[in-house]
Amino acid sequence: MTDTAEKQRSWFGRLKAGLARSSAKLGDGIAGILTKRRLDDEALDQLEEVLIAADLGWGLAKEATQRLRHAKFNQEVSPEEVRRTLAQIIEPFLEPVERPLVLDPLRKPNVVLVVGANGSGKTTTIGKLAKLFREQGKSVVLVAGDTFRAAAVEQLKVWGERAGAPVITGPSGSDPAGLAFTALEQAQREGSDILLIDTAGRLHNKADLMAELQKIQRVLKKLDPTAPHAVLLVLDATIGQTALQQIQTFRDLIGITGIIMTKLDGSARGGVMVALAELYTIPVPYIGIGERVDDLRPFEAAAFARGLTGIDS
Amino acid sequence: MFENLSQRLGDTFDRLKKRGALSEEDVVAALREIRIALLEADVALPVVKQFIDGVRPKAVGQDVLRSITPAQMVVKIVHDHLVETLGAGEPLNLNAVPPVPILMLGLQGSGKTTTAAKLARLLKERERKKVLLASLDVHRPAAQEQLAVLAQQINVPALPVVAGEQPVAIAKRAVDVARREAYDAVILDTAGRLHIDDALMFEVAAVSQEVKPAESLLVSDAMTGQDAVNLAKSFSERVGITGIVLTRVDGDARGGAALSMRSVTGRPIKYLGTGEKLDALEAFRPERIANRILDMGDVVSLVEKAAETIEQEDAEKLAKKLAKGQFDLDDLAAQLRQLRKMGGMGGVIGMLPGVQKIKRQINDANLDEGLIKRQEAIIGSMTRKERRDPRLLNASRRRRIAAGSGTTVPEINRLLKQYQDMATMMKKMNKLGQKGLMRHGLGALLPGGGFGR
Ligand SMILES: Nc1nc2c(ncn2[C@@H]2O[C@H](COP(=O)(O)OP(=O)(O)OP(=O)(O)O)[C@@H](O)[C@H]2O)c(=O)[nH]1
Ligand SMILES: Nc1nc2c(ncn2[C@@H]2O[C@H](COP(=O)(O)OP(=O)(O)OP(=O)(O)O)[C@@H](O)[C@H]2O)c(=O)[nH]1
Ligand SMILES: [Mg+2]
Ligand SMILES: [Mg+2]
Numbered sequence: 110m111t112d113t114a115e116k117q118r119s120w121f122g123r124l125k126a127g128l129a130r131s132s133a134k135l136g137d138g139i140a141g142i143l144t145k146r147r148l149d150d151e152a153l154d155q156l157e158e159v160l161i162a163a164d165l166g167w168g169l170a171k172e173a174t175q176r177l178r179h180a181k182f183n184q185e186v187s188p189e190e191v192r193r194t195l196a197q198i199i200e201p202f203l204e205p206v207e208r209p210l211v212l213d214p215l216r217k218p219n220v221v222l223v224v225g226a227n228g229s230g231k232t233t234t235i236g237k238l239a240k241l242f243r244e245q246g247k248s249v250v251l252v253a254g255d256t257f258r259a260a261a262v263e264q265l266k267v268w269g270e271r272a273g274a275p276v277i278t279g280p281s282g283s284d285p286a287g288l289a290f291t292a293l294e295q296a297q298r299e300g301s302d303i304l305l306i307d308t309a310g311r312l313h314n315k316a317d318l319m320a321e322l323q324k325i326q327r328v329l330k331k332l333d334p335t336a337p338h339a340v341l342l343v344l345d346a347t348i349g350q351t352a353l354q355q356i357q358t359f360r361d362l363i364g365i366t367g368i369i370m371t372k373l374d375g376s377a378r379g380g381v382m383v384a385l386a387e388l389y390t391i392p393v394p395y396i397g398i399g400e401r402v403d404d405l406r407p408f409e410a411a412a413f414a415r416g417l418t419g420i421d422s
Numbered sequence: 423m424f425e426n427l428s429q430r431l432g433d434t435f436d437r438l439k440k441r442g443a444l445s446e447e448d449v450v451a452a453l454r455e456i457r458i459a460l461l462e463a464d465v466a467l468p469v470v471k472q473f474i475d476g477v478r479p480k481a482v483g484q485d486v487l488r489s490i491t492p493a494q495m496v497v498k499i500v501h502d503h504l505v506e507t508l509g510a511g512e513p514l515n516l517n518a519v520p521p522v523p524i525l526m527l528g529l530q531g532s533g534k535t536t537t538a539a540k541l542a543r544l545l546k547e548r549e550r551k552k553v554l555l556a557s558l559d560v561h562r563p564a565a566q567e568q569l570a571v572l573a574q575q576i577n578v579p580a581l582p583v584v585a586g587e588q589p590v591a592i593a594k595r596a597v598d599v600a601r602r603e604a605y606d607a608v609i610l611d612t613a614g615r616l617h618i619d620d621a622l623m624f625e626v627a628a629v630s631q632e633v634k635p636a637e638s639l640l641v642s643d644a645m646t647g648q649d650a651v652n653l654a655k656s657f658s659e660r661v662g663i664t665g666i667v668l669t670r671v672d673g674d675a676r677g678g679a680a681l682s683m684r685s686v687t688g689r690p691i692k693y694l695g696t697g698e699k700l701d702a703l704e705a706f707r708p709e710r711i712a713n714r715i716l717d718m719g720d721v722v723s724l725v726e727k728a729a730e731t732i733e734q735e736d737a738e739k740l741a742k743k744l745a746k747g748q749f750d751l752d753d754l755a756a757q758l759r760q761l762r763k764m765g766g767m768g769g770v771i772g773m774l775p776g777v778q779k780i781k782r783q784i785n786d787a788n789l790d791e792g793l794i795k796r797q798e799a800i801i802g803s804m805t806r807k808e809r810r811d812p813r814l815l816n817a818s819r820r821r822r823i824a825a826g827s828g829t830t831v832p833e834i835n836r837l838l839k840q841y842q843d844m845a846t847m848m849k850k851m852n853k854l855g856q857k858g859l860m861r862h863g864l865g866a867l868l869p870g871g872g873f874g875r
Pocket of ligand 2 (some may be wrong): 227228258310312528529531533534535537559562565612615631669671672673695696697698702744
């Protein structure tokens with residue numbers, strides 16, 4: 110218990126370090142704008158720009174500054190106060206999506222399908238999730254459903270070793286739906302707790318590739334009508350407003366039950382998450398903050414909002 | 423939420439509906455909308471500002487052509503400025519002592535390894551070069567295997583992996599092997615790294631120091647948001663880059679990152695990645711990205727209208743002259759200028775049905791741009807009197823003009839023959855009446871043009 114608490118603290122420390130980096134500029138921006146200044150039109154315009162630079166999108170940046178205007182217009186405000194108020198404005202957008210990944214401990218197996226654009230971090234995130242579940246004492250099986258990309262199978266095998274989870278593979282170029290079927294059969298037979306299915310990266314505007322995902326889902330349902338029990342979309346924090354279109358298409362065509370935002374250890378701030386939360390309210394159980402096996406954190410709306418506005422503690 | 427640009431500009435200008443030159447006010451109102459459009463296309467804010475500052479002086483005071491709305495005029499000006507800012511594509515620079523080292527750089531998952539293989543394929547198949555691929559990625563699981571598999575797919579050798587060897591040492595060995603075995607180029611794939619990761623940035627800077635690459639290509643996702651400026655700036659300052667490759671252009675991202683990265687680094691965008699397969703690499707064309715950034719679905723139709731209108735106005739003017747029976751070589755020169763302008767316009771205008779037709783005719787008649795320029799030069803070397811009355815052009819005058827314009831007498835003869843054909847066609851056209859010319863436009867005046875369409 111204390112062990113976990115300590116681990117959590119250090120986790121939080123690293124999350125903060127990661128987010129602090131990404132918010133350093135935003136924080137600086139706010140400080141630069143507001144030191145010994147009245148929150149006037151000019152300051153508000155500049156704050157709007159600071160939020161835009163965080164990928165919040167033009168519309169939301171405007172809305173947030175409007176609300177700030179209502180709260181503090183023409184008052185003498187410290188940068189800290191502005192940050193706190195902005196965080197308070199942003200947090201309610203994010204709060205509804207701070208939801209954990211819920212799996213049924215009695216279901217054997219829980220089928221988790223992991224999807225997303227090319228290079229977003231699917232395979233890495235599966236490795237991290239597998240490790241997390243293993244630490245919770247679950248039996249985990251990985252499925253190398255990316256039969257297309259060069260060495261995708263080998264990559265997942267390395268992650269399987271790191272996490273202590275077996276990896277089911279098929280020949281290169283084979284049908285991922287067939288492989289998913291075989292894997293689910295095996296997991297059912299062996300009574301595994303969690304089946305994590307990796308898929309090839311795909312851009313949402315490719316109809317044939319989206320149909321391939323639908324086929325995987327159909328095939329899984331033949332063995333378990335309730336499967337997949339989670340469909341996680343892995344989203345790179347570096348990407349901009351395209352994320353909105355991407356999430357909408359994936360949601361409409363295959364149904365998304367969760368979003369995991371990766372690469373938040375970079376300087377991209379993932380502000381698009383605010384718009385996503387507002388528009389689609391899809392739960393965000395985890396975020397990725399590095400390339401190592403333990404660089405996965407639960408998503409926390411308050412921390413994320415504070416991080417975005419540059420509050421350190 | 424995503425109102426498109428033309429709607430926005432339409433709304434802005436509905437209130438103005440003025441003619442004449444664009445006023446400062448008009449322009450400021452329009453540029454506010456342009457700013458939002460660029461932001462929604464993920465152009466980074468500092469770059470948006472810089473861009474808008476560049477457009478403003480070009481737009482203020484600009485004459486709004488008759489039958490073109492101020493909105494159309496602004497879109498045209500913005501589009502042209504965008505194409506100019508994006509700059510032309512450039513091929514790989516292979517002007518170095520072989521083996522020419524090429525270094526791939528970028529964030530995690532941006533497409534470096536895939537692009538390395540695509541470039542190797544391009545050099546091998548198009549340039550007949552002997553290429554070696556080497557992976558310096560000792561961080562990501564199975565990264566070296568990935569490159570080896572891709573290399574095999576395109577039949578290009580990959581540097582054998584030595585377990586435990588570090589990036590600088592691998593780079594050195596790759597260049598040594600390439601030199602010894604007489605390779606033309608050696609492409610070095612590197613691990614993905616965050617531009618704020620000091621240790622990894624230092625590592626790749628050391629590699630760069632070691633091999634002194636002829637090309638250091640920053641590989642970036644077309645979907646990249648506002649962070650594009652930061653990452654491009656860091657890679658450019660800390661490692662140095664010679665060009666940019668934009669990947670996942672096969673997606674539907676608006677691709678504002680292209681403008682951001684080009685602007686902050688001043689380096690050309692060299693290639694576009696348009697798919698996962700190894701032949702999905704295209705040379706960069708600014709029009710293509712400009713159209714995306716500006717949400718061209720609508721803008722095309724706007725510009726189309728504008729182009730039609732310009733054509734129509736000129737046709738009207740011409741028709742008036744014709745009615746008076748005075749088509750001379752000055753008019754021909756004006757037509758050539760117009761054609762050259764259109765011929766040089768790829769992208770939007772080039773895609774318009776009407777213009778496409780004219781361009782085809784230009785090709786049919788073998789009127790390439792250079793030829794049109796030479797013909798303009800010929801006319802430019804004539805005296806005013808000669809231009810008004812081409813019958814004056816006897817053999818000695820033709821020789822004088824050839825010398826003056828740097829052309830030859832046969833070329834002048836061909837031009838005059840073309841003028842004759844046109845004049846004949848004009849007479850026919852005159853019978854058809856002004857309406858006929860208006861309907862068929864300038865295209866009808868070209869050799870091989872005809873009326874039937
Ligand atoms: N910095 C950082 N890098 C990450 C994170 N998650 C993944 N990566 C890196 O991003 C790159 C791509 O990750 P993958 O897991 O291969 O992505 P993928 O979505 O499976 O890629 P494809 O299967 O090719 O579509 C790798 O270099 C990972 O190490 C993260 O949270 N932070
Ligand atoms: N649709 C599309 N996918 C691409 C393109 N270029 C690369 N990819 C895919 O993007 C994913 C990542 O590509 P990689 O070449 O592994 O990227 P990387 O930069 O080497 O990744 P790391 O080494 O992990 O940093 C793979 O799934 C590729 O197939 C492209 O132009 N279009
Ligand atoms: Mg993968
Ligand atoms: Mg790679």
